[in-house]
Amino acid sequence: MNQTIKDPEAIPGWGIDANPSNDPAWPIKIRDGARVHSALWNRPPQQAATVEVLVSNEYPHLPAVTGVSSPPSGLSGMLRRWAFRYSESSYGHWLPLMLADRINAFEGIILDVIKGRPPHFMAELGWPAEWRYNRLNLVLRNLLRLVLLAAVIWGIVALCRRHA
Amino acid sequence: MLAMNYRGPLRVRIDEKPMPRILHPEDAIVRVTRSCICGSDLHLYNGSVPDTRPGMTFGHEFTGVVVEIGGDVQKLKVGDHVLVPFNIACGRCVFCQQELYGNCHESNPQATAVGGIFGYSHTGGGHEGGQAEYVRVPYADVGPTVIPDDMDPDDAVLLTDVVPTGYQAAEMGGIQKGDTVVVFGAGPVGIMAARCAWLFGAGRVIVIDELDYRLDFVRRYAPCEAYNFRSMGDPVLFLKKATDWLGADVCIDAVGAEAAGNAMQTLLGRKLFMQGGSATALHWAINSVRKGGVLSIVGVYGPIGTLVPIGNVVNKGITIRANQASVKRLLPRLIEHVRSGVLRPRELITHRIPLEHVSDAYRIFSAKLNHCIKPVLIPPAK
Numbered sequence: 431m432n433q434t435i436k437d438p439e440a441i442p443g444w445g446i447d448a449n450p451s452n453d454p455a456w457p458i459k460i461r462d463g464a465r466v467h468s469a470l471w472n473r474p475p476q477q478a479a480t481v482e483v484l485v486s487n488e489y490p491h492l493p494a495v496t497g498v499s500s501p502p503s504g505l506s507g508m509l510r511r512w513a514f515r516y517s518e519s520s521y522g523h524w525l526p527l528m529l530a531d532r533i534n535a536f537e538g539i540i541l542d543v544i545k546g547r548p549p550h551f552m553a554e555l556g557w558p559a560e561w562r563y564n565r566l567n568l569v570l571r572n573l574l575r576l577v578l579l580a581a582v583i584w585g586i587v588a589l590c591r592r593h594a
Numbered sequence: 595m596l597a598m599n600y601r602g603p604l605r606v607r608i609d610e611k612p613m614p615r616i617l618h619p620e621d622a623i624v625r626v627t628r629s630c631i632c633g634s635d636l637h638l639y640n641g642s643v644p645d646t647r648p649g650m651t652f653g654h655e656f657t658g659v660v661v662e663i664g665g666d667v668q669k670l671k672v673g674d675h676v677l678v679p680f681n682i683a684c685g686r687c688v689f690c691q692q693e694l695y696g697n698c699h700e701s702n703p704q705a706t707a708v709g710g711i712f713g714y715s716h717t718g719g720g721h722e723g724g725q726a727e728y729v730r731v732p733y734a735d736v737g738p739t740v741i742p743d744d745m746d747p748d749d750a751v752l753l754t755d756v757v758p759t760g761y762q763a764a765e766m767g768g769i770q771k772g773d774t775v776v777v778f779g780a781g782p783v784g785i786m787a788a789r790c791a792w793l794f795g796a797g798r799v800i801v802i803d804e805l806d807y808r809l810d811f812v813r814r815y816a817p818c819e820a821y822n823f824r825s826m827g828d829p830v831l832f833l834k835k836a837t838d839w840l841g842a843d844v845c846i847d848a849v850g851a852e853a854a855g856n857a858m859q860t861l862l863g864r865k866l867f868m869q870g871g872s873a874t875a876l877h878w879a880i881n882s883v884r885k886g887g888v889l890s891i892v893g894v895y896g897p898i899g900t901l902v903p904i905g906n907v908v909n910k911g912i913t914i915r916a917n918q919a920s921v922k923r924l925l926p927r928l929i930e931h932v933r934s935g936v937l938r939p940r941e942l943i944t945h946r947i948p949l950e951h952v953s954d955a956y957r958i959f960s961a962k963l964n965h966c967i968k969p970v971l972i973p974p975a976k
């Protein structure tokens with residue numbers, strides 16, 4: 431899309447109330463007439479691709495440097511690829527990513543088990559630290575969870591019996 | 595090498611990972627000497643930032659020794675002990691040229707709304723972080739800064755984020771001499787913001803939090819007034835009353851997405867993830883700032899919509915300023931302040947924890963156990 435008004439300065443009154451000191455962005459953003467104000471800058475060399483990198487569709491090109499952590503994989507990876515068809519302004523982008531994060535955590539557990547080193551949940555959750563500094567809370571919290579779980583199981587069993 | 599490994603919400607562990615490699619001619623590899631856990635890491639840890647992938651190493655506040663450099667690196671040398679700003683910035687895009695180093699356009703492929711950040715999800719660029727023995731540092735000639743000989747490394751590591759963020763929070767408040775400044779949050783960032791508010795000439799500084807041990811700390815450290823919102827009923831009313839019923843000139847949100855204090859915000863923002871976090875502190879800040887006042891936001895929120903009383907922003911004529919801190923822009927001034935003793939950041943460090951105990955470290959900081967303010971992870975000695 432091209433700019434349709436080619437010469438704004440020709441518009442009557444253009445700039446007569448311009449006030450450079452009315453700049454709420456300063457000094458966080460340093461404006462300086464001499465500096466680049468367009469999408470053209472001397473781009474750094476491009477990092478060679480070593481892993482699959484998903485790219486926001488709001489970029490015209492891949493940024494020169496990218497992270498290489500945890501490339502998309504499995505079912506969560508498929509969801510992530512799908513999400514990147516939508517812009518950052520869309521729930522179609524963020525909600526599938528949130529879902530993919532949860533699925534990915536589950537995939538991680540399965541992979542850990544396959545590799546023969548199932549996760550130590552209590553250690554990963556930092557319960558040793560809670561046992562040391564927050565024991566009563568830790569115990570009560572988990573007792574409550576157990577009670578709730580037991581109630582749910584009891585409810586399901588009772589329902590099944592009634593229908594049997 | 596040893597590295598923190600995120601496994602899913604609330605689950606992190608230490609693992610053996612491959613050594614990072616130079617992937618770009620402007621990269622450096624740094625052997626980490628110190629690495630902090632930040633309030634920002636808690637948003638990842640709680641699972642509230644979209645595209646946080648299991649397997650990633652977090653950590654954006656670290657110092658380290660350069661062990662390898664890419665072919666185009668000119669200023670940095672192997673052996674230099676550097677502090678590394680949390681923003682990954684190219685130094686030449688339109689935003690970097692305007693010194694918006696937290697908004698670089700050449701370091702984050704996954705999102706245009708934020709520049710690359712070390713160890714901060716794929717929404718932050720998918721870069722491995724510094725809670726590890728070694729880390730890859732892109733654009734090594736732009737961000738990393740050699741730690742002056744006379745500077746304590748504990749001060750240096752806090753110059754990578756906490757000090758510039760607290761300082762910029764106060765700076766964005768546009769504080770004029772005599773202004774009343776209210777800071778929400780007495781975490782490391784809020785404490786530093788309260789301290790820095792005086793540097794801009796504040797006339798009164800008030801900090802709000804729910805943790806008495808942090809309020810006690812900031813009352814002495816800033817020094818300032820500090821109050822617990824659990825004991826004041828309606829915090830907005832309390833602050834109105836405290837400011838001749840007019841409100842504060844400047845309010846600073848140094849809490850972000852994990853805010854407590856309002857059941858609906860907590861449910862929508864922290865439990866159901868239906869908005870970009872719980873905006874309780876932001877809500878209070880909007881409603882307790884004076885008409886025509888300034889609201890400075892450094893608390894971090896997710897990328898989706900978040901409920902705030904935006905109508906009051908309009909009707910009260912509030913100016914909102916917000917950003918990720920531009921660490922590189924502020925470093926020269928802040929290094930001066932630390933060397934002259936005006937700022938003493940290392941006093942915030944309450945816990946030094948071996949990197950191997952990273953799961954416990956996250957729990958302690960996240961649940962605010964053992965009077966934790968700022969934990970530093972120390973990798974095994976080399």
Ligand SMILES: NC(=O)c1ccc[n+]([C@@H]2O[C@H](COP(=O)([O-])OP(=O)(O)OC[C@H]3O[C@@H](n4cnc5c(N)ncnc54)[C@H](O)[C@@H]3O)[C@@H](O)[C@H]2O)c1
Pocket residue numbers: 632633634635636637755756759778779780781782783784802803804805808823848849850851852853854855874875891892893894895917918919967
């Ligand atoms: N913009 C940036 O560049 C930048 C950099 C670093 C950190 N941050 C953000 O700053 C925020 C604070 O970081 P931190 O390391 O100090 O975290 P922290 O978790 O240690 O501190 C947050 C504090 O807020 C308090 N709190 C919770 N709800 C509150 C409420 N409703 N009102 C007042 N206080 C409340 C908590 O008790 C806690 O003490 C986080 O959101 C973090 O992501 C932003």
Ligand SMILES: [Zn+2]
Pocket residue numbers: 632633634635654655680755756
């Ligand atoms: Zn941080």
Ligand SMILES: [Zn+2]
Pocket residue numbers: 683684685686687688689690691697698699700
């Ligand atoms: Zn840039």
